[in-house]
Amino acid sequence: MLGHASQGTDQLPMMGPAGSLTTVTSEVLALDGRALGKRGAATRRRLLDATAKLLETHGVRDLRVVDIAREVGTSPATFYQYFREVEDAVLALSAEVGEDLAPLKELLARPWDDERGLASARELVDAFVGYWDTHRAVLRTRNLAAQEGDQRFRDGRNKALRPLREGLARKVEDAQRNGRVASEITPMAAAAALAAMMERMAAFHVELEMWGVERTDLVETTARIIYQTVTGEVR
Known part of the structure; x- marks a missing residue:
């Protein structure tokens, strides 16, 4: 044990x-x-x-x-x-x-339904990729232990990602109330999928460079996917 x-x-x-x-x-x-x-x-x-x-x-x-x-x-x-x-x-x-993700709450607390929304999504993804770049070895080890079934590492990962998931889920809920996102989408399921995508992109963005995908390309594309999903808007 x-x-x-x-x-x-x-x-x-x-x-x-x-x-x-x-x-x-x-x-x-x-x-x-x-x-x-x-x-x-x-x-x-x-x-x-x-x-x-x-x-x-x-x-x-x-x-x-x-x-x-x-x-x-x-x-x-x-x-x-x-x-x-x-x-x-x-x-x-x-x-x-895990505590280093706390500043992302401010980006998620901003309104994304104005002209600055896409920029906030872009800042969110850029900060998350930077977070992974800074702590890659520890995060990789944590995630591997979680995937292998260590409940304590799994709990730690979930705790670290919870503010991100909950913040994105609230964005979806807000957009649904305004009729911009389909009611068939479950907010937390969408948020979990987006958080998983962010984690994978951040973990492997260096490998993607071999395919001609620069960091700026990854940030822009991921940010737009997130923004369109949670707001129902295309910019």
Whole structure:
């Protein structure tokens, strides 16, 4: 069984303007239940950063505690003060990067039924692709674990994507009330399909470049599909 991530005082990254990272404070505890001091929180942060870095070149099943400890310049015993195993650290990283989607709520809260609607959809897709580019290794690992049946990673993925799905579903509902989208379309089903499309496009946009699809092409096309689906309008 995979271990559960501990909670305590740590600095979690959030996406700020232009994709920059800001921080929020979250409570973290060591595995023995002790509250982490400033030094302990810093050590835990270094272990998580090292795990994220190593995931770029290692699969989670191939990554060992000793590899992470060596990257930080500490011992495996130190790692086990904070995490039960490698997957435990990856789960903590997954929870962190999920928070980086929070700024997308503002884009979804904007009205899309005016002349700026398509631009907002475009910003949404561009930000989502940038989010995947920044956290690709962690997100790929999270999704693989979810697909393999790990319920905790599945729950984490669903929690991260919930604001996106719910925001898109509300757009469909609004358009249906105004008679612009067919009543036969189920808002949440449409939103789930669009979110899945965004995730796949973001995950594989580099591969699509081999077929002549540039990033700007992918963003524009995906944004227009989303905009037309949720508003019923063509621009």
